[in-house]
Amino acid sequence: MYGPPGVDVGDTADESVSTGDGSARLSGRAELVPRLLVPIVLVVVMAALAFLLSDNVLLTLQEVLALAVFATATNLLLGQAGLVSFGQAVFYGLGAYTVALGWLHWQLPFWATFVMAPVLGALVAVPIGLVALRARRLYFALSTLAFSELAYQLAESRYDFTKGANGVFGTFVPTSLTFPRTGYLFVLAVTVVSLLLLWKVNHSPFGLVLRAIRENRDRMQALGVNVYLHQLIAFVISGAFCALAGAMFVVFSQSSYPELLDWTTSGEPIFMAVIGGMGTFLGPAVGAFIYQFGHDELVRYVSDWQLVLGAVLLAIVMFWPEGLLGGLGRLGKILRKRGGNR
Amino acid sequence: MSDDILLSARGLRRTFGTFRAVDGVDLDVRRGSIHSVIGPNGAGKTTLFRLLTGILRPTAGTLHFGGEPIAGEPVHVIARRGLVQAFQATNIFPRLSVRESLRAALVSRHGRTRDLLSWSQPAMEQEASALLDTVGLTRLAEEEAQKLSHGDQRALEVALALAMRPRLLLLDEPTAGMSPFESRKMVQLVQRLAAEEHLTVILSEHDMETVFGISDRVSVMHQGRVIADGPAREVRANSDVMAIYLGSEA
Numbered sequence: 001m002y003g004p005p006g007v008d009v010g011d012t013a014d015e016s017v018s019t020g021d022g023s024a025r026l027s028g029r030a031e032l033v034p035r036l037l038v039p040i041v042l043v044v045v046m047a048a049l050a051f052l053l054s055d056n057v058l059l060t061l062q063e064v065l066a067l068a069v070f071a072t073a074t075n076l077l078l079g080q081a082g083l084v085s086f087g088q089a090v091f092y093g094l095g096a097y098t099v100a101l102g103w104l105h106w107q108l109p110f111w112a113t114f115v116m117a118p119v120l121g122a123l124v125a126v127p128i129g130l131v132a133l134r135a136r137r138l139y140f141a142l143s144t145l146a147f148s149e150l151a152y153q154l155a156e157s158r159y160d161f162t163k164g165a166n167g168v169f170g171t172f173v174p175t176s177l178t179f180p181r182t183g184y185l186f187v188l189a190v191t192v193v194s195l196l197l198l199w200k201v202n203h204s205p206f207g208l209v210l211r212a213i214r215e216n217r218d219r220m221q222a223l224g225v226n227v228y229l230h231q232l233i234a235f236v237i238s239g240a241f242c243a244l245a246g247a248m249f250v251v252f253s254q255s256s257y258p259e260l261l262d263w264t265t266s267g268e269p270i271f272m273a274v275i276g277g278m279g280t281f282l283g284p285a286v287g288a289f290i291y292q293f294g295h296d297e298l299v300r301y302v303s304d305w306q307l308v309l310g311a312v313l314l315a316i317v318m319f320w321p322e323g324l325l326g327g328l329g330r331l332g333k334i335l336r337k338r339g340g341n342r
Numbered sequence: 343m344s345d346d347i348l349l350s351a352r353g354l355r356r357t358f359g360t361f362r363a364v365d366g367v368d369l370d371v372r373r374g375s376i377h378s379v380i381g382p383n384g385a386g387k388t389t390l391f392r393l394l395t396g397i398l399r400p401t402a403g404t405l406h407f408g409g410e411p412i413a414g415e416p417v418h419v420i421a422r423r424g425l426v427q428a429f430q431a432t433n434i435f436p437r438l439s440v441r442e443s444l445r446a447a448l449v450s451r452h453g454r455t456r457d458l459l460s461w462s463q464p465a466m467e468q469e470a471s472a473l474l475d476t477v478g479l480t481r482l483a484e485e486e487a488q489k490l491s492h493g494d495q496r497a498l499e500v501a502l503a504l505a506m507r508p509r510l511l512l513l514d515e516p517t518a519g520m521s522p523f524e525s526r527k528m529v530q531l532v533q534r535l536a537a538e539e540h541l542t543v544i545l546s547e548h549d550m551e552t553v554f555g556i557s558d559r560v561s562v563m564h565q566g567r568v569i570a571d572g573p574a575r576e577v578r579a580n581s582d583v584m585a586i587y588l589g590s591e592a
Contacts, residue, residue, distance in 0.1 A: 205449040205457040212446035215435035222395065222429075223506060224421035224450045233456065 043192055050181045050188075058180040059252050064292045065184075065191040066248035067272065071284035072198050073241030074269035079278035080202060081234045082214030084137075086266045087128065087144025090151045091121040091239040093261030095246025097155065097162065100256035103172030105161075110174050114247050121243020122236045129235035133228055148263035155258040167257025177251055187248050194241055195285065201237060202281055210234055271309070274316060277323025286325055348373045348510055348542050349394070349425070354403035354413075356389055363389040365566035366403070371510065371544060371559075376536050378545045378553045378574070381563035387546045390563070391514055394544070395427045396420040408509065424509035428499045428516065436488035440479055440498055443487055444470040447505035469505075477501040477531065493524030500531065510542045511535070517549055525549070529556055554578050 050058065070092055077083040095117040102108035102116065132143040155162045162168070177183045201207055213220045213227050221227050250256060259265065268291070269284065276287025294312075298305040320327045349371040356364040364386045371377045379387050392398040394405065396417040405413040412420050435443045448466050449455055474480045477497040482490060487498060496516060503511055513532065517525040533556050535541045547553050553560065553574075560577040562570040570583045577583055 201458050204459055205445075205454045208442065208446050209449060209455045212435050212438060212443070215437055216433060218397075219429075219433045219435065219502070220446070220450075221417045222397075222421055222427055222433075223447050223502060224418045224426075225455055226416075226418050230455060237458075 043188075046188055047185065050184050055180040058184040060292065060296060062180075062184050062187045062252040063249070064289050065187045066245050066252075067268070067288040067292055068285035069191055069194045069248065070242055070245035071269035071272040071276075071288045072195060072281070073238045073245060074266075075273045075278055075284040076198060076201065076210075076234055076238045076241075078270060078273055079280075079283075080207060080214065081210045081231060083133075083231065083234070084141045084270070085132075085144040085235075085238075086141050086263045086270075087132065087147045088238065088242045088269060089148050089261050089263060089265035090128065090144075091125060091242035092246040092249070092265060093151060093155065093256070093258070094121055094124055095243035095248075096250050096253075096256040096260050097168070097246075098243070099172060099247050099250045100168035100170070101162065103170060104163075104168055110172055110177075113172075117247035118240040118244040121246075122240035124243075125236040125239025126232070129232045129239070133231050133235065145263045145266070148261060148266055151261040152258050152263070155261050162258070165258060167255055169255045171254070173251055173254055178254070180252075183251050187251055190244070190248055194244060195282075198241060199281055206230070206233070271313060273323070274313060275323055277326030277329075279322055280325040280329060283323050283325040287323065290324070346372050348408060349544070350404075350406045351394075352404045354390070354393060354405060355401045356393055356398055357401045362566045364393060364400075367563075367566070367568050369561060369568065369571075371542060373542055374536070374540050375558040376532070376543045376545060376556050378547060378557040378560045379563060380547065380550075380553055380560060384565075385563040386566040387563055388514065389566075391427065391512055391544075391546060394512060395425065421506060424507070425512070426503045426506045426508035426510070427512040427514065428496075428503040429514055434487040434495055434498055434502070437486055439484050439486055440474065440490070441470055441483040443498060444473055444501060444505055447502045451506050473501045473505055476504065478527070493520050493527070496520065496524070496528065497531070500528075504535070508541065510544065513543060513545045513547075515546055515548060517547065517552055525552065532556060 049061070053061070070088070074085065074088045077085050077088075098117040098120050099110060099113040102113035103110070108116075128144070128147050132140055132147065135143050156165050158164070173183075177186055209220065209225060209230055213225070213230060217227050246260065249260070269288075272287030272291045273284040274287070275290050276285065277283030295305060295309075298308055302308055316323065322330060347370045349369070351367055351369040354364055354367040354369070355362065367386075367390060369379075369390075379390065381387055389398065393400050393413075396412070396415055396419070399414050403413065404411065407420070407423060407425050410423070412423065412425070435446065438446065445466065448469055449457075452463075452466060454460070454463075471480070471483075474483050477500055479490075479494060479497055479501065482494060487495065490498065500513070500516065516528050516532065520528060529552055532543060532545070536543055536556075545553070545557065557574040559572065560570075560574045561568050562577060562580075562583050570577055570580055
């Protein structure tokens with residue numbers, strides 16, 4: 001279902017290696033090379049940008065990359081498992097606070113807290129998932145929203161521990177990462193590894209089971225799958241990567257504050273997935289680019305940028321519900337079909 | 343319980359408020375047989391199927407499958423034991439391709455649903471291809487399930503159940519909504535599976551030609567109870583059953 005940009009729902013990345021006969025497998029391996037070429041070139045170009053772009057743009061790109069991981073991890077639930085969670089900000093904020101509070105209270109080194117963030121995200125996702133996944137559809141979304149509000153209120157009200165509404169600001173990131181170029185390259189490296197891992201999960205037997213559950217939960221249960229357990233695993237994986245994205249946020253912002261935990265922050269990766277295409281693997285990441293750069297441009301000219309965002313989202317939902325990459329993928333398929341018919 | 347009996351229900355009951363949808367059903371299903379459960383609408387057939395597969399919990403009674411008690415166990419546990427249903431309403435994965443749908447079922451049977459990092463396995467793919475061949479869907483393998491005809495969707499439904507290598511296959515009205523041609527194909531498929539795979543089948547069906555054409559035994563339900571049970575020939579000859587439930591169709 002998921003694939004590289006331009007591959008829409010219905011195509012699988014390992015389709016060509018999975019037909020079972022030897023020749024198809026060989027051709028699958030041959031196809032793998034051009035498939036790998038595109039992401040490799042993309043990563044090289046992204047890395048080269050570190051030496052071409054201004055510091056301001058590199059800082060924005062760091063934020064975009066953190067949001068890309070946040071959106072892709074959220075889309076594991078949204079696009080893959082069909083679970084609309086308004087609680088992923090809990091993990092995003094938790095990742096940021098892990099780095100900030102580790103430094104503030106225990107003087108923990110950045111590298112230790114950066115590694116701890118996804119582990120804590122996964123651990124916290126277990127009890128939240130256990131409770132929220134008892135509910136379905138709207139009630140699941142509302143449960144996760146409630147957890148988000150709970151986390152936000154906790155962070156805001158416990159001034160002694162979290163510095164309340166002011167948040168935590170400080171020099172908890174190593175000096176080498178505070179330079180826009182090195183910070184960008186570090187965040188890019190973490191993004192590449194994160195997206196590779198999430199891509200692998202999406203294309204694994206587990207990913208297929210999640211999509212089947214999304215399509216027909218009861219049927220999958222009747223085929224011997226413990227739906228609750230598999231959704232919980234997806235929730236935990238998503239929580240871990242959302243927390244990692246939160247820790248990445250700290251690299252360029254050098255701060256952590258309660259708004260990161262708010263449910264409106266949970267809405268952002270959903271917007272990004274809708275814009276880029278939640279039915280494609282890279283759609284949410286592309287959505288993050290469009291959302292963040294679009295936002296930065298919009299605020300220069302329009303004070304009520306949310307109005308424009310709302311209008312854009314409405315237009316996408318009504319006229320291009322598959323999002324940018326999903327729509328392009330379908331367009332490509334139609335053109336290929338027409339070409340084939342000639 | 344005899345070794346010959348694969349599924350046994352004793353005093354199985356399910357009530358909804360004061361209404362007894364299934365009321366003290368006794369049922370023995372022999373290994374390798376095709377056992378039909380018939381009765382008019384509202385007789386309790388679908389509720390009985392739901393009790394057997396674990397979708398509903400019985401209010402009272404016992405249920406043994408392969409000698410093990412299964413009453414009250416979750417659906418996925420009963421399915422993993424080998425009691426698998428192909429549903430009455432087409433119950434597929436609309437936006438998955440036919441092949442992906444079968445892969446999902448096979449991944450479940452092979453216990454690889456929590457496998458997060460592996461590539462697909464050629465052996466499993468060969469199994470998927472063989473299943474596609476069995477139900478005649480090879481040419482439609484890459485089509486989205488929602489785009490198939492009704493008959494092909496029912497064939498996929500059966501293939502999904504077969505992917506679990508069931509010991510007992512429950513078929514709830516497998517020919518409902520099918521054209522005569524599709525119905526014949528489905529009946530032939532069920533007969534072939536029972537003969538070649540030694541599969542035990544419980545069948546719920548309204549078409550009496552189908553029922554008496556392929557069944558070894560028939561149980562007749564009425565108002566939640568089994569009112570007649572025996573070899574198909576005997577039940578067919580039962581004048582009370584004929585008069586009340588089968589009418590002129592038989």
